[in-house]
Amino acid sequence: xxxxxxxxxxxxxxxxxxxxxxxxxxxxxxxxxxxxxxxxxxxxxxxxxxxxxxxxxxxxxxxxxxxxxxxxxxxxxxxxxxxxxxxxxxxxxxxxxxxxxxxxxxxxxxxxxxxxxxxxxxxxxxxxxxxxxxxxxxxxxxxxxxxxxxxxxxxxxxxxxxxxxxxxxxxxxxxxxxxxxxxxxxxxxxxxxxxxxxxxxxx
Amino acid sequence: xxxxxxxxxxxxxxxxxxxxxxxxxxxxxxxxxxxxxxxxxxxxxxxxxxxxxxxxxxxxxxxxxxxxxxxxxxxxxxxxxxxxxxxxxxxxxxxxxxxxxxxxxxxxxxxxxxxxxxxxxxxxxxxxxxxxxxxxxxxxxxxxxxxxxxxxxxxxxxxxxxxxxxxxxxxxxxxxxxxxxxxxxxxxxxxxxxxxxxxxxxxxxxxxxxxxxxxxxxxxxxxxxxxxxxxxxxxxxxxxxxxxxxxxxxxxxxxxxxxxxxxxxxxxxxxxxxxxxxxxxxxxxxxxxxxxxxxxxxxxxxxxxxxxxxxxxxxxxxxxxxxxxxxxxxxxxxxxxxxxxxxxxxxxxxxxxxxxxxxxxxxxxxxxxxxxxxxxxxxxxxxxxxxxxxxxxxxxxxxxxxxxxxxxxxxxxxxxxxxxxxxxxxxxxxxxxxxxxxxxxxxxxxxxxxxxxxxxxxxxxxxxxxxxxxxxxxxxxxxxxxxxxxxxxxxxxxxxxxxxxxxxxxxxxxxxxxxxxxxxxxxxxxxxxxxxxxxxxxxxxxxxxxxxxxxxxxxxxxxxxxxxxxxx
Numbered sequence: 001x002x003x004x005x006x007x008x009x010x011x012x013x014x015x016x017x018x019x020x021x022x023x024x025x026x027x028x029x030x031x032x033x034x035x036x037x038x039x040x041x042x043x044x045x046x047x048x049x050x051x052x053x054x055x056x057x058x059x060x061x062x063x064x065x066x067x068x069x070x071x072x073x074x075x076x077x078x079x080x081x082x083x084x085x086x087x088x089x090x091x092x093x094x095x096x097x098x099x100x101x102x103x104x105x106x107x108x109x110x111x112x113x114x115x116x117x118x119x120x121x122x123x124x125x126x127x128x129x130x131x132x133x134x135x136x137x138x139x140x141x142x143x144x145x146x147x148x149x150x151x152x153x154x155x156x157x158x159x160x161x162x163x164x165x166x167x168x169x170x171x172x173x174x175x176x177x178x179x180x181x182x183x184x185x186x187x188x189x190x191x192x193x194x195x196x197x198x199x200x201x202x203x
Numbered sequence: 204x205x206x207x208x209x210x211x212x213x214x215x216x217x218x219x220x221x222x223x224x225x226x227x228x229x230x231x232x233x234x235x236x237x238x239x240x241x242x243x244x245x246x247x248x249x250x251x252x253x254x255x256x257x258x259x260x261x262x263x264x265x266x267x268x269x270x271x272x273x274x275x276x277x278x279x280x281x282x283x284x285x286x287x288x289x290x291x292x293x294x295x296x297x298x299x300x301x302x303x304x305x306x307x308x309x310x311x312x313x314x315x316x317x318x319x320x321x322x323x324x325x326x327x328x329x330x331x332x333x334x335x336x337x338x339x340x341x342x343x344x345x346x347x348x349x350x351x352x353x354x355x356x357x358x359x360x361x362x363x364x365x366x367x368x369x370x371x372x373x374x375x376x377x378x379x380x381x382x383x384x385x386x387x388x389x390x391x392x393x394x395x396x397x398x399x400x401x402x403x404x405x406x407x408x409x410x411x412x413x414x415x416x417x418x419x420x421x422x423x424x425x426x427x428x429x430x431x432x433x434x435x436x437x438x439x440x441x442x443x444x445x446x447x448x449x450x451x452x453x454x455x456x457x458x459x460x461x462x463x464x465x466x467x468x469x470x471x472x473x474x475x476x477x478x479x480x481x482x483x484x485x486x487x488x489x490x491x492x493x494x495x496x497x498x499x500x501x502x503x504x505x506x507x508x509x510x511x512x513x514x515x516x517x518x519x520x521x522x523x524x525x526x527x528x529x530x531x532x533x534x535x536x537x538x539x540x541x542x543x544x545x546x547x548x549x550x551x552x553x554x555x556x557x558x559x560x561x562x563x564x565x566x567x568x569x570x571x572x573x574x575x576x577x578x579x580x581x582x583x584x585x586x587x588x589x590x591x592x593x594x595x596x597x598x599x600x601x602x603x604x605x606x607x608x609x610x611x612x613x614x615x616x617x618x619x620x621x622x623x624x625x626x627x628x629x630x631x632x633x634x635x636x637x638x639x640x641x642x643x644x645x646x647x648x649x650x651x652x653x654x655x656x657x658x659x660x661x662x663x664x665x666x667x668x669x670x671x672x673x674x675x676x677x678x679x680x681x682x683x684x685x686x687x688x689x690x691x692x693x694x695x696x697x698x699x700x701x702x703x704x705x706x707x708x709x710x711x712x713x714x715x716x717x718x719x720x721x722x723x724x725x726x727x728x729x730x731x732x733x734x735x736x737x738x739x740x741x742x743x744x745x746x747x748x749x750x751x752x753x754x755x756x757x758x759x760x761x762x763x764x765x766x767x768x769x770x771x
Binding site: 003018028032040053055083090104123127131174 | 257274343376392415451510514515516523527558562658
């Protein structure tokens with residue numbers, strides 16, 4: 001064992017420097033040179049300010065905005081703070097947990113109150129919390145489910161909003177990978193850009 | 204055929220076709236051959252040997268080999284622990300993360316040196332960038348390299364005749380790191396950035412609307428986290444976090460990277476024992492077990508949670524929505540992409556997650572639980588999966604030998620009492636740690652208090668934690684509050700036992716095999732490349748896993764499944 005102490009020490013130091021400093025710092029430099037937009041978080045700018053990231057969902061609650069999926073993230077004290085980009089996580093509620101059923105029920109009630117005419121079945125992704133709590137997407141079905149509410153709140157024609165949603169549907173990547181989805185932030189920004197900022201919004 | 208299965212089949216086809224060239228390349232590297240990377244990395248390799256004061260052809264017996272591995276692991280333990288305890292005073296800490304509590308630092312250090320990467324903390328609220336890079340990223344490399352090194356020692360034990368040396372641990376570690384792990388991670392990290400995974404040293408970003416976005420050098424760590432079957436996330440939500448796993452394509456390639464080296468090592472094995480069919484047989488057994496597990500998990504998650512039916516929720520998949528069980532899942536991956544990940548990550552010793560396993564359906568959650576309990580030999584961890592599977596192969600030839608009344612042999616080496624003892628130890632120690640740890644936990648009130656879900660699922664949370672730690676997986680039913688002194692200490696012991704309690708018997712076994720003469724094949728030899736042997740091997744893995752764990756599984760996921768429709 002004693003014979004191996006010197007090689008162990010030097011192997012550890014050298015490999016640490018190589019894999020723990022040279023490698024990550026090298027990747028940081030190359031990433032900045034090759035993919036600066038992505039490396040910094042694919043940030044979205046409006047009026048010279050950073051308003052978010054295209055990959056990180058935000059908490060939209062105004063009737064004139066499309067809403068994202070429920071988020072179970074909390075603040076530093078453990079109080080609910082949806083879409084907290086500094087503390088990712090899911091609800092970890094088991095399918096058999098009555099609290100999950102109750103939470104889903106409450107969310108459905110809230111959707112029906114916000115739009116009494118949306119009486120159809122609610123797409124499951126719109127009433128269940130994502131794993132990260134930062135999911136930037138909803139399913140196309142969940143977006144279409146909200147079209148009527150958004151159109152009424154913004155005083156727009158329903159068909160116009162529906163067309164805008166359809167234009168924002170991204171299919172599975174390469175036709176097979178992942179799911180069809182709509183980026184909620186991009187969709188809401190497109191609404192703002194085309195029809196003026198929603199006066200009731202709370203972003 | 205559903206959408207999820209199209210992705211699954213593409214996955215299997217790509218995995219098996221990539222395993223072939225990578226396996227051949229690794230065989231060349233590990234046998235000391237030259238590759239296209241040698242002109243660039245060769246001088247660095249030789250420089251490292253000079254620094255360490257060794258020659259490439261210095262041989263080690265099994266004890267020197269085992270001590271070398273153990274020494275460098277414990278240096279790593281000390282380094283990670285010290286980094287976590289002093290990070291507040293060190294550079295690359297723009298968020299001023301404080302020093303980490305002693306129990307959590309110890310648990311985390313053990314977790315990363317044992318390739319478990321169990322996380323009782325959330326990365327973005329706890330660790331400085333320096334700790335992530337110089338502490339965790341380094342261990343991600345070293346623990347994977349260790350797995351390959353131990354496998355190499357075992358392979359040499361099988362192939363060398365009447366010898367004592369098993370090769371040199373330092374040479375194996377350096378070669379695995381320089382020629383395999385580092386180049387793969389390098390390319391993979393840049394690919395991840397191109398897909399939207401972040402890589403920077405900036406402070407957290409405050410948007411105009413008041414949202415705070417965590418930042419950091421994520422891609423470089425995630426690349427080796429995946430390739431080395433480590434699984435420790437840069438962020439709390441692991442690969443569910445969009446900055447850690449952005450697009451469906453990044454998800455697909457990350458899933459491939461979990462099983463890539465473990466699958467390719469079977470091919471490497473075939474090359475090294477000079478009989479490629481032997482490698483294919485092991486790969487075939489793994490693939491069959493994997494496909495079975497994948498089918499159950501995919502089916503359960505795509506179907507979804509019947510407890511929500513009466514509420515007016517649409518959970519049937521269509522072109523417009525993924526449906527299924529979406530609690531704890533990311534929309535861009537859907538139930539299919541999440542079930543495939545969960546199966547791959549627990550078949551291997553990765554433990555990374557792109558969805559919250561705690562919220563999986565009972566049967567969907569049973570699959571990852573059971574794959575870990577099998578000892579992660581279905582592909583398994585880098586190196587550790589194959590040496591684990593070879594232990595089962597020895598048991599299989601032993602049982603086969605008993606049936607025909609001959610001394611069992613594997614690849615020309617007689618398998619005798621000592622080998623069987625070591626193989627049994629390596630298989631049974633983690634099993635014992637799982638069951639004993641779970642049994643103690645359900646008796647200790649402080650341990651039961653950590654449970655977050657009622658009913659049988661609460662028991663599953665405890666069982667999952669011990670299965671994950673003892674088998675060095677690292678995924679969790681994360682609702683369980685594991686950052687308590689009971690779990691931090693208890694699971695750390697289980698992780699150490701699950702790593703070193705397997706590595707030492709495997710190396711002792713290699714040390715015994717290497718001394719043996721080659722026994723020529725005879726009529727009484729059970730061939731180990733046939734479909735018959737593949738069947739026997741699958742049977743042995745299945746039986747050990749079933750007999751050991753079915754009672755515990757019946758109390759957890761099976762009971763939960765049976766009660767699901769009555770939830771009100």
